Amino acid sequence: MNLYRVAILSIGNEVLSGDTLNTNAAWIAARCTASGAQVVEQRTVPDSVDAIVTTLRELRARCELVITTGGLGPTHDDCTVAALLELFGDHLVLDEPTLKRLEAYAAERGRQMTDRLRSQAMIPSTARVLPNPIGSAPGLFIEGRDDAAAIMVLPGVPREMELIMEQSGIPLLTRALVQRGSDILAERVLLTGGIPESVLADRIEPFRQQLPPEVELAFLPSALTVRLRLRAMGPASTVQSLLDDAVALLTPAIGPALLSDRDERLVEVLQREFCQRGKTLTVAESCTGGMLGAEITSVPGSSAYFLGGLICYADSVKIHFGGVQAETLARHGAVSQQTVEELASYIRAVYGSDYAVAISGIAGPGGGSSDKPVGTVWIAVADQHQCHAQRYSFGSDRHQNRVRACAAAMLMLIERLRAIDG
Amino acid sequence: MNLYRVAILSIGNEVLSGDTLNTNAAWIAARCTASGAQVVEQRTVPDSVDAIVTTLRELRARCELVITTGGLGPTHDDCTVAALLELFGDHLVLDEPTLKRLEAYAAERGRQMTDRLRSQAMIPSTARVLPNPIGSAPGLFIEGRDDAAAIMVLPGVPREMELIMEQSGIPLLTRALVQRGSDILAERVLLTGGIPESVLADRIEPFRQQLPPEVELAFLPSALTVRLRLRAMGPASTVQSLLDDAVALLTPAIGPALLSDRDERLVEVLQREFCQRGKTLTVAESCTGGMLGAEITSVPGSSAYFLGGLICYADSVKIHFGGVQAETLARHGAVSQQTVEELASYIRAVYGSDYAVAISGIAGPGGGSSDKPVGTVWIAVADQHQCHAQRYSFGSDRHQNRVRACAAAMLMLIERLRAIDG
Numbered sequence: 001m002n003l004y005r006v007a008i009l010s011i012g013n014e015v016l017s018g019d020t021l022n023t024n025a026a027w028i029a030a031r032c033t034a035s036g037a038q039v040v041e042q043r044t045v046p047d048s049v050d051a052i053v054t055t056l057r058e059l060r061a062r063c064e065l066v067i068t069t070g071g072l073g074p075t076h077d078d079c080t081v082a083a084l085l086e087l088f089g090d091h092l093v094l095d096e097p098t099l100k101r102l103e104a105y106a107a108e109r110g111r112q113m114t115d116r117l118r119s120q121a122m123i124p125s126t127a128r129v130l131p132n133p134i135g136s137a138p139g140l141f142i143e144g145r146d147d148a149a150a151i152m153v154l155p156g157v158p159r160e161m162e163l164i165m166e167q168s169g170i171p172l173l174t175r176a177l178v179q180r181g182s183d184i185l186a187e188r189v190l191l192t193g194g195i196p197e198s199v200l201a202d203r204i205e206p207f208r209q210q211l212p213p214e215v216e217l218a219f220l221p222s223a224l225t226v227r228l229r230l231r232a233m234g235p236a237s238t239v240q241s242l243l244d245d246a247v248a249l250l251t252p253a254i255g256p257a258l259l260s261d262r263d264e265r266l267v268e269v270l271q272r273e274f275c276q277r278g279k280t281l282t283v284a285e286s287c288t289g290g291m292l293g294a295e296i297t298s299v300p301g302s303s304a305y306f307l308g309g310l311i312c313y314a315d316s317v318k319i320h321f322g323g324v325q326a327e328t329l330a331r332h333g334a335v336s337q338q339t340v341e342e343l344a345s346y347i348r349a350v351y352g353s354d355y356a357v358a359i360s361g362i363a364g365p366g367g368g369s370s371d372k373p374v375g376t377v378w379i380a381v382a383d384q385h386q387c388h389a390q391r392y393s394f395g396s397d398r399h400q401n402r403v404r405a406c407a408a409a410m411l412m413l414i415e416r417l418r419a420i421d422g
Numbered sequence: 423m424n425l426y427r428v429a430i431l432s433i434g435n436e437v438l439s440g441d442t443l444n445t446n447a448a449w450i451a452a453r454c455t456a457s458g459a460q461v462v463e464q465r466t467v468p469d470s471v472d473a474i475v476t477t478l479r480e481l482r483a484r485c486e487l488v489i490t491t492g493g494l495g496p497t498h499d500d501c502t503v504a505a506l507l508e509l510f511g512d513h514l515v516l517d518e519p520t521l522k523r524l525e526a527y528a529a530e531r532g533r534q535m536t537d538r539l540r541s542q543a544m545i546p547s548t549a550r551v552l553p554n555p556i557g558s559a560p561g562l563f564i565e566g567r568d569d570a571a572a573i574m575v576l577p578g579v580p581r582e583m584e585l586i587m588e589q590s591g592i593p594l595l596t597r598a599l600v601q602r603g604s605d606i607l608a609e610r611v612l613l614t615g616g617i618p619e620s621v622l623a624d625r626i627e628p629f630r631q632q633l634p635p636e637v638e639l640a641f642l643p644s645a646l647t648v649r650l651r652l653r654a655m656g657p658a659s660t661v662q663s664l665l666d667d668a669v670a671l672l673t674p675a676i677g678p679a680l681l682s683d684r685d686e687r688l689v690e691v692l693q694r695e696f697c698q699r700g701k702t703l704t705v706a707e708s709c710t711g712g713m714l715g716a717e718i719t720s721v722p723g724s725s726a727y728f729l730g731g732l733i734c735y736a737d738s739v740k741i742h743f744g745g746v747q748a749e750t751l752a753r754h755g756a757v758s759q760q761t762v763e764e765l766a767s768y769i770r771a772v773y774g775s776d777y778a779v780a781i782s783g784i785a786g787p788g789g790g791s792s793d794k795p796v797g798t799v800w801i802a803v804a805d806q807h808q809c810h811a812q813r814y815s816f817g818s819d820r821h822q823n824r825v826r827a828c829a830a831a832m833l834m835l836i837e838r839l840r841a842i843d844g
Contacts, residue, residue: 016463018447018455039440042444220441289719290716290719303735308732321773
């Protein structure tokens with residue numbers, strides 16, 4: 001296999017000390033992997049010329065491209081450019097287009113053009129600029145040689161790094177891969193829900209064995225869903241049809257647990273299912289406290305089906321605004337089939353939506369009992385004709401219990417929609 | 423300064439390819455830094471004996487301790503132990519206490535004691551076990567020599583890694599630091615809110631200059647809040663009082679923007695302020711769709727002050743359940759002072775809480791106009807006597823706009839509570 005190897009070097013004391021989570025390295029690695037490159041190493045070093053020079057020397061001998069992030073700003077901490085000058089015995093030159101862009105950048109923000117800002121237009125003579133559309137520090141690119149990798153230098157601010165990569169970095173990488181005739185990596189994702197990873201694995205095992213060896217299958221589980229990721233590496237002319245065949249092989253084996261044949265979030269599937277049918281939704285949330293509404297409205301366009309609903313954290317709110325009988329609470333408790341059924345039916349009828357979902361549970365850490373331990377959650381879905389409730393037993397972690405309750409509610413809704421409204 | 427240098431080595435193809443965000447490295451780095459050790463490098467390498475051996479050789483020459491995560495499981499991918507054997511020319515021995523623990527582990531889960539599980543009790547003869555209280559793979563520790571660092575070997579599952587570190591790893595590290603007479607790092611955090619980082623920096627600049635050189639001040643901004651972090655490195659006998667003096671110096675300069683002298687979340691301050699005064703809260707959320715309620719109820723004990731409220735995403739819900747006049751919407755629009763004031767006043771009165779907060783805004787990407795561009799958010803806080811509204815102009819990112827709206831609402835509530843209820 002003809003590999004194009006990439007190393008990722010993160011520069012910055014704040015990453016090294018653990019103050020900042022290194023999301024940049026994962027983002028770059030995922031994009032490089034998806035482009036067909038092989039990430040062979042990631043490193044983080046301090047804002048130190050010596051550390052950067054030493055590390056660049058080591059990494060350049062091990063790969064075709066080193067991508068660095070961080071240390072490009074205008075303050076005394078930032079020493080990535082100084083390290084490049086030392087590594088190459090190079091000097092700074094003024095880059096006129098960058099200077100023009102910085103002048104416009106300052107003018108837009110009503111700022112003076114300071115020496116400090118102007119210094120960002122000085123770049124190593126061996127480098128060329130990868131323009132930064134939203135920030136002051138430009139990206140840089142230095143060509144590789146036979147015995148030493150190319151270097152792509154990016155700022156550490158995630159959004160700036162991402163835009164430079166999208167606009168300049170990934171196209172450069174793709175061109176390099178094509179020039180080398182490297183194999184490409186193709187990927188398909190199947191989103192499944194409501195079926196444990198081990199059951200899913202058993203169900204598709206006989207079909208998995210029929211997959212050609214070039215196709216790699218991975219199970220990526222998250223709250224109540226599992227992503228099946230199919231990857232194939234090979235010549236561009238053949239990998240796509242390999243994956244199409246693999247998807248066609250696995251789809252019948254997955255059955256109704258298949259939620260989507262795209263790599264998308266559960267809430268995006270929910271939105272599409274509702275919008276396709278022109279149906280509307282309301283919610284009544286107790287232990288999730290608004291988390292399901294927040295998840296639903298995180299997707300642009302959610303107003304096409306989501307009307308809103310009730311956060312009924314206190315029992316008084318359940319009774320006075322959620323249609324729950326005081327007697328129901330007294331007899332069965334707030335976390336019960338009766339309570340969520342009364343909530344879902346009432347909210348649906350009164351708010352006038354096609355569907356309503358109600359969630360009530362014991363998120364923890366307190367509030368559990370032997371009957372209803374922490375992690376017990378009741379969820380009901382009401383439509384025009386009926387109301388269907390289900391009990392779940394999640395774990396002991398408050399956050400995980402709330403996240404799973406939201407996922408379970410979305411899965412129940414999708415299932416009802418598909419069953420009733422075809 | 424007497425430094426104890428640590429390198430962190432993450433092992434795993436899934437981290438390298440960007441499928442998994444490397445939260446382990448940040449967690450370990452933060453804990454090591456807080457203990458007074460200096461993290462000098464972080465690396466990620468593939469599940470490959472060669473790569474692990476080469477990297478361990480390089481790193482052991484540069485520090486006093488290498489901490490590895492990942493590659494400890496029982497499958498063919500996992501090769502960290504094989505790498506240790508090769509590095510030290512070592513062989514495996516059976517660790518009886520681990521075998522006993524694994525037998526109990528299998529019994530608890532109703533599983534057979536398989537060869538695969540038993541293999542987890544075989545450890546390198548030079549290593550000692552750091553027990554894993556919740557998983558099957560034990561941690562390992564290999565003492566350092568004068569010319570080569572000690573190695574601490576941890577599983578990649580975050581919760582297992584964290585528990586082994588808490589129970590065994592950090593105590594080992596602390597003992598090593600004490601034995602060397604290393605300086606310790608002490609830290610204090612002041613949480614400020616409602617004041618931009620640059621204004622805060624200007625306000626405290628004269629005081630910052632009076633700080634002793636051992637005290638390092640950092641500004642850590644997030645949505646509408648800034649954490650001021652004070653760190654001092656030095657002998658255990660003196661650093662704490664250095665920081666006490668620094669806090670006493672800065673506190674008056676920060677003034678009312680000081681929310682807390684502990685490192686806590688804004689929502690935790692909100693909960694304490696409400697609970698101390700015995701007051702209750704309800705919400706009416708439009709553009710945030712439940713996100714504020716979800717944030718509030720993420721903290722255990724929130725039921726002591728939070729009753730719930732309304733998710734009024736659709737205008738019909740604002741009118742029929744939020745007390746907004748149809749005429750108000752027609753004349754001023756859903757994102758207006760009038761709408762949020764009507765919402766907050768109505769919800770407070772009808773739900774019977776001491777305070778209510780209402781949020782309505784244009785989160786984006788669609789829905790903006792020249793009058794009310796994306797990022798425009800109105801927030802109102804109502805109490806028994808009055809209702810106070812404020813307009814905010816955030817940015818263009820939907821998620822950030824919603825997060826900032828929630829932070830702004832919490833800041834307004836804290837300000838009103840402190841002003842009215844002392």
